Amino acid sequence: MTLVDFYHLVxxxxxxxxPVICEKVLTGGDRLLVVAEPGLLGRLDEQLWNFSRDAFLPHGRQNGENQPILLSETPEAVNGATNIAIADGQWRDEALSFARAFYFFDAGDVDRARSLWRRLKDIPEVESRYWKQDDRGKWVQGP
Known part of the structure; x- marks a missing residue:
């Protein structure tokens, strides 16, 4: 069974x-693979180093077997991750081999996300959830 969480970035x-998702995954004792195109990976790498003065998110890029959070262009969990974050809005079917997938998309990717949602609803081994921020910035689960 794969749980796919759709995060609509509004x-x-x-x-x-x-970084908040990364913290939650690590707190649960799990590992995370973050997949995106190279330019975005560079920005995320920098953000994970600098997001908080009080926290450290251990992470690395490419071939980091020992990294609790691995940033990669490919959906291969060489770090043993059971969680994957698709950060660039480009779904990869390999995500379905993970226990949990976080799929992030913004206004420009809504149609693609809807299409993916419909496709995944037909797969019995997949449970999908939709999350969107309310007016106060709190994440609420949608229908």
């Missing part, structure tokens, strides 16, 4: 949301 950018 009022906060990915660079502010992803």
């Amino acid at each position: 009022s906060s950018p990915l660079e502010r949301i992803l």
Whole structure:
């Protein structure tokens, strides 16, 4: 069974949301693979180093078997991750081999996300949830 969480980025950018997800995954004792195109990976790498003065998110890029959070262009969990974050809005079917997938998309990717949602609803081994921020910035689960 794969749980796919759709995160519709409305009022906060990915660079502010992803570190929070990373913290939650690590707190649960799990590992995370973050997949995106190279330019975005560079920005996320920097953000994970600088997001908080009080916290450290251990992470690395490419071939980091020992990294609790691995940033990569490909959906291969060489770090043993059971969680994957698709950070660039480009779904990769390999995500379905993970226990949990976080799929981030913004206003420009809504149609693609809807299409993916419909496709995943037909797969019995997949449970999908939709999350969107309310007016106060709190994440609420949608229908």
